[in-house]
Each structure stands twice: as C-alpha cells, then as structure tokens.
Amino acid sequence: MVILLLLLGVPRLPSVSFAMHEETILQHTGRIKSTLHPEASAIVFDSDLQRAASDELPFYADIDRAQAIMLERVGLIDRDLTKRVLVELDKLQADGFQSLAACLAPRGSYLAYEDYLRSVIGKEASNLHLGRSRNDINATLLKLKLRAPYQALVAELIKLLRVLCGRARGHLETVFPLHTHRQPALPSTFAHHLTAFGVALARDLDALMALHPLLNVSCLGAGAGGGTTLPILPELTARLLGFVMPPLNSIDSVASRDVVLRLLASCAILGSSLSRIAETLLLWVGESGLASLPDELVGSSSAMPHKRNPFLLEQVQGKAGATIGCFVAAVTGMHSTPFTNCVAVGTEATRHVWPGIDNSIGAVRLIRLCFAGLTVCEEAASAMLENSFVNAMETATRLAVDGGLDFRSAHNEVGRLVTRAVESGVPSLSAMMQDGRILNYETSLAPDVIARRARAGGGPAPDTVATALDELEKGIERGAALLRELAVGWSRAREELRSAIASIEEPTVQRTGGGERSAL
Known part of the structure; x- marks a missing residue:
C-alpha cells in the first residue's frame, strides 16, 4: 500500500x-x-x-x-x-x-x-x-432507516392505549378521588382517570401518524441539490423503495431534515404526557395507597428492607426528559444553518433522533407494563372520598340551585362547615350537615352518587365514560389501520423491487421474423 x-x-x-x-x-x-x-x-x-x-x-x-x-x-x-x-x-x-x-x-x-x-x-x-449524490442518498437513507423505529413507537403507543381502554372498561363503577394541587378534590372514577390519560395520549398518536406523509416522499434524484440533466426516473426509484412520491424540490430534498424535528417534537410532547401520568401514578402508589404495583414491577432497597420502590415510573420520567433533550439538541443544531445540504443538519442534528425514539419507546413500554399490573385499592379510595370533603363543591351547588342562596354565598357557607369539621376533628362534611337545607341532600351528596350522576362536560358518570371510550377506541383502530397500510405499502415495494431484480436476471428476449429467441 x-x-x-x-x-x-x-x-x-x-x-x-x-x-x-x-x-x-x-x-x-x-x-x-x-x-x-x-x-x-x-x-x-x-x-x-x-x-x-x-x-x-x-x-x-x-x-x-x-x-x-x-x-x-x-x-x-x-x-x-x-x-x-x-x-x-x-x-x-x-x-x-x-x-x-x-x-x-x-x-x-x-x-x-x-x-x-x-x-x-x-x-x-x-x-x-x-444522477445522484451523497446528499440525496443520505436524505433517502434517513427516511428508510426511520421506518422500523417509527413503526415500533406507534405500535407501542397503540398497545398502551388499548391497555388503558381495556382497564377502564373494567372500572366504570370504581369510585376514585380526583386530585387538584395534590389534594383530594372531587369524586371521580378510576375509569374516568384512565380515559383521560387515553384521550391525551391519543392526540400524541395522531401527531405521530400525521408524520407518515413526510416519511413517504423520496429524496433520491435530487442529487447535490440541483437535480440532474440526465433522463432518470425518480418516480421509479421512489416506488421501488416504498415511497409514494419522488422529490418535489431538489433543494428542499437535501436541505431539510424537518421530519426529524417533527418526529422528535411529537416524541417530546408524548414524553411530557407520559411524565405527568407517571407522576400521578407515583401519587397513587405512594403514601396515599390508592393503588399498588406487583412485585415484578417494583424495586427493593439495598439498605431498607421494607421498601417497594415504584422506580419504573421514575424511569419513564427520566426517559421522557431525555427525549426532550434530544429534540432541543436537534432543533438547535439545525438553527440558523444555510438552507442547502449541510453537515450540521444532515449529520450532527439528525443523530439525536435515534436515542430520542429509543427513549420514547422505552417510556411507553414501561408505563404500559405498570398500567397492566396496577391494582386499585378500593378501600383506600373509598376512605379518602369519605374523609376529604370531596362533596363540598356539589353541596354548594345544590344550595345555590335549590337552597335559595347565590353560589358565592353557598360556597362560603360550605367553606365554614368544612372549617368547623376540621377544627372539631370530625372526618367528613356529612357529619356537620345540621342545616335542614343540607340534610335534604344527604344521600345525593355521597361521593359515589355524585360520580354516577356527573354526566355533563365529560364527567365520570359510567355511561359518559363509556361513550368517550367508544370514540377513543375508534381513533385507536384508525391509527392501527393506517400503521398496517404503511407496513403493507413498504412490504409491497420490497416485493416489487425483488420482481424488478428478477426481470433483470432473466435472459433478454429478442423478437425475430420466425418467433422469439434468447439473447444472453
């Protein structure tokens, strides 16, 4: 050498x-x-x-x-x-x-x-x-390489959504406290909460699915950014590689990697949703004891024998945060770069998409396992509902609607009742309801009754939640169908490529006056 x-x-x-x-x-x-x-x-x-x-x-x-x-x-x-x-x-x-x-x-x-x-x-x-360059090759390679992790992430999110819907169907009547500012606030149900998580995550699914048209535009044929004078067929290479369209503009094809930014942005928002849901689960399985995780989904302490640490939920939060970091790194790397092929964009900024997707897949999978194994502690939930004045708002509402008071006066009156109950050590609002106007509503003010009757505004009433689940499941199945269509299209392209290769390998047939003959 x-x-x-x-x-x-x-x-x-x-x-x-x-x-x-x-x-x-x-x-x-x-x-x-x-x-x-x-x-x-x-x-x-x-x-x-x-x-x-x-x-x-x-x-x-x-x-x-x-x-x-x-x-x-x-x-x-x-x-x-x-x-x-x-x-x-x-x-x-x-x-x-x-x-x-x-x-x-x-x-x-x-x-x-x-x-x-x-x-x-x-x-x-x-x-x-x-008729090509490393510029359009690498832009095309990126989209081909993104297909498998993109499919994996969407499939994992669909699995999580199905688990949430299935578990919610089984807990339509399970009364559960709704917290605000980390305090018990209103009567709700376990299904109401799970459906809320599902509705939010379904928007994340929609955002991810909205990216598939970008993944389906080929860049091959754009060359170094100026296209080519050669009579190439970009639509043919696009079809053989499973893309729906050839390049529309040669500069954009090699300059842009916004598919990475949009994918990481979707992952970052998904991560934010997952981190909040994980924090809520940590609240439930923590000191309040509203729910528990099985032994295979908790960790022990190396020093404290009594501990059952829900560390997987903290892993979810950490992975979600790392994904946000990947998005920030990618968008910063692309910021203020020339709108043409650029190493800072195509190589340095783009490299962050892989750990970003990996962290997102891991976070979704971990929280799905936690939801699948989560057990509701119904006794603890009932006790919290009974001893935390979660019916106070409904009491004030009833006094305003039927008791002759305006809402602010009713609000203040119920606030005074709560104060007296707390000062006297009486655990619940119902024990302090000596006013005849309130006694008339004592049965209807039970937390489970309130939860069953709260239909308007997407409340926890079982029939309302069931209707929301119907809509949610339709959206999930639309996403699943689109994912299958993408997979079928990409698979069909592989078959077409194999068929085209086979036709190249066949002997060339030339026509003569006496019929056909093989010409190798």
Missing part, C-alpha cells in the same frame, strides 16, 4: 493506517490527494464499517438496487453491469456485509462502500452514481 501511495504521489501522513480491502481503490479525488487527517477522521467517522454493516449498508444496498434497475431502464448503464451489481449486493447482504465491515472508512461509509464495489466489480461500478 505504501508503494501505491508513492507511485500516485500521495503525501503520506505519519500515523494514518490504510488497511482497507486489498483491492480497494484509493480515495484520490483528483482535487484532494490524501485521506482525512486521522484525528479529524476519528471524530467524524467510525474507525471501521462494523457499525455501518447493520446501520447503513443494508439501506445503501437497497438504494443501489433501485438505482441500478432505474439506470438500466433508461439506458445509462447496461444490463451486464446491472446484473453484476445485483449479484455483488446479494453476496454482501448474505454475509451481513462482513466482507466490507473490516474495511476502514477514512472518508465515510458511503465512499468506502462505493470503493469496495469498484474493487470487486470494476471501476464502471461508480456509474451507479449517475
């Missing part, structure tokens, strides 16, 4: 290793005559292609399959080269790209990958690059 460098007149950096595939073509661009400085390379590129073998190379291979088929169809490369490219890509795929993974990537994974193909196919393999 040293001799090759000297023959080519390439200056040799003292500490650079060029231990690549023995036939790999040196990355000599004609303008740049040496590899990247080793210290810089160590920062911006992986030292070898081992990680890229699973992360990027399979997507490069699919992009090249579609590109080769398209270029052959428009006559920019011949069928023989197309076949050789497809054969080598299949070989690489079969061995998990390990024959390439050992190579160094002094100027990034794509050029190392292209050099490898040139070394095993011939220099004409670089004609695959006609």
Whole structure:
C-alpha cells in the first residue's frame, strides 16, 4: 500500500493506517490527494464499517438496487453491469456485509462502500452514481432507516392505549378521588382517570401518524441539490423503495431534515404526557395507597428492607426528559444553518433522533407494563372520598340551585362547615350537615352518587365514560389501520423491487421474423 501511495504521489501522513480491502481503490479525488487527517477522521467517522454493516449498508444496498434497475431502464448503464451489481449486493447482504465491515472508512461509509464495489466489480461500478449524490442518498437513507423505529413507537403507543381502554372498561363503577394541587378534590372514577390519560395520549398518536406523509416522499434524484440533466426516473426509484412520491424540490430534498424535528417534537410532547401520568401514578402508589404495583414491577432497597420502590415510573420520567433533550439538541443544531445540504443538519442534528425514539419507546413500554399490573385499592379510595370533603363543591351547588342562596354565598357557607369539621376533628362534611337545607341532600351528596350522576362536560358518570371510550377506541383502530397500510405499502415495494431484480436476471428476449429467441 505504501508503494501505491508513492507511485500516485500521495503525501503520506505519519500515523494514518490504510488497511482497507486489498483491492480497494484509493480515495484520490483528483482535487484532494490524501485521506482525512486521522484525528479529524476519528471524530467524524467510525474507525471501521462494523457499525455501518447493520446501520447503513443494508439501506445503501437497497438504494443501489433501485438505482441500478432505474439506470438500466433508461439506458445509462447496461444490463451486464446491472446484473453484476445485483449479484455483488446479494453476496454482501448474505454475509451481513462482513466482507466490507473490516474495511476502514477514512472518508465515510458511503465512499468506502462505493470503493469496495469498484474493487470487486470494476471501476464502471461508480456509474451507479449517475444522477445522484451523497446528499440525496443520505436524505433517502434517513427516511428508510426511520421506518422500523417509527413503526415500533406507534405500535407501542397503540398497545398502551388499548391497555388503558381495556382497564377502564373494567372500572366504570370504581369510585376514585380526583386530585387538584395534590389534594383530594372531587369524586371521580378510576375509569374516568384512565380515559383521560387515553384521550391525551391519543392526540400524541395522531401527531405521530400525521408524520407518515413526510416519511413517504423520496429524496433520491435530487442529487447535490440541483437535480440532474440526465433522463432518470425518480418516480421509479421512489416506488421501488416504498415511497409514494419522488422529490418535489431538489433543494428542499437535501436541505431539510424537518421530519426529524417533527418526529422528535411529537416524541417530546408524548414524553411530557407520559411524565405527568407517571407522576400521578407515583401519587397513587405512594403514601396515599390508592393503588399498588406487583412485585415484578417494583424495586427493593439495598439498605431498607421494607421498601417497594415504584422506580419504573421514575424511569419513564427520566426517559421522557431525555427525549426532550434530544429534540432541543436537534432543533438547535439545525438553527440558523444555510438552507442547502449541510453537515450540521444532515449529520450532527439528525443523530439525536435515534436515542430520542429509543427513549420514547422505552417510556411507553414501561408505563404500559405498570398500567397492566396496577391494582386499585378500593378501600383506600373509598376512605379518602369519605374523609376529604370531596362533596363540598356539589353541596354548594345544590344550595345555590335549590337552597335559595347565590353560589358565592353557598360556597362560603360550605367553606365554614368544612372549617368547623376540621377544627372539631370530625372526618367528613356529612357529619356537620345540621342545616335542614343540607340534610335534604344527604344521600345525593355521597361521593359515589355524585360520580354516577356527573354526566355533563365529560364527567365520570359510567355511561359518559363509556361513550368517550367508544370514540377513543375508534381513533385507536384508525391509527392501527393506517400503521398496517404503511407496513403493507413498504412490504409491497420490497416485493416489487425483488420482481424488478428478477426481470433483470432473466435472459433478454429478442423478437425475430420466425418467433422469439434468447439473447444472453
């Protein structure tokens, strides 16, 4: 290798290793005559292609399959080269790209990958690059790579929503205190709370599902940002890769990574919802004892034998916070950059999407497990309802509607009753209701009666909650159906790509006067 460098007149950096595939073509661009400085390379590129073998190379291979088929169809490369490219890509795929993974990537994974193909196919393999650039390749690769984690996140959120709806259906009549400012405030039901969580999370599902059109626009064909004068078929490569549309504007295609920002923003808002729900569950399973988690969903203390720590809910909060950090890092990285292909956008800012999605998936999955295992302590809930004046607002309302008082006077009167009850150590408002006007409502002021009758405004009445669950479940199933449609579309594209490859591999048939003959 040293001799090759000297023959080519390439200056040799003292500490650079060029231990690549023995036939790999040196990355000599004609303008740049040496590899990247080793210290810089160590920062911006992986030292070898081992990680890229699973992360990027399979997507490069699919992009090249579609590109080769398209270029052959428009006559920019011949069928023989197309076949050789497809054969080598299949070989690489079969061995998990390990024959390439050992190579160094002094100027990034794509050029190392292209050099490898040139070394095993011939220099004409670089004609695959006609009508494209690393810019549109990497923008396309990002969208292909996002598909699996995007599907996983949406599927996890749908699972969580189904658990919430199923558990709510089983607790329509389970009376449960509603807290404000961390104090018991009003009568409610357990189902009312679970449905509230579900309604909020369903909006997060809608936000995630709204991103799928962005994922379904291809960037391939935009080139370096100026499109191309060649007669390529971007709509064909888009279809073969499972995209619904080819690029609409070449500059936007390579400049924009807002799909990352929108996805991380949705994840951040989802994380905020999950963190608040987790905090509410921590309140329930904490000192109030309104609910409990099974042994397999709590942790012990290394020092305190009595502890049953609901630490998974704290994990949810931590992962949700980390996702917000990923969004802030990504949007800050893209801020005030030129609207063209830009490493700060396409590489540095975009890298935050992967931990962001991973944290979101983990947080959703953990809280789903907690909800699935959560047990309501109905006795504790009933005791809190009886001993915390949660019927005070209904009492004031009844005095205002039927008792001849205006609401503020009724509010003050009930406030005085509560004060007397607290000062005398009487545990509940009902024991202090000596006024005849209040005694008339004693039965209707029971917390469970209030909860059953509170229908208006989306209250906890069982029939109202059941109606809300009906609507919620319809929305969940719409999301699930759309997710299935996406998966079917992407799967159908893989089949079309395989079919196109098979047609390339078939013998060419030429028509003659006497019929047909095979021309290899």
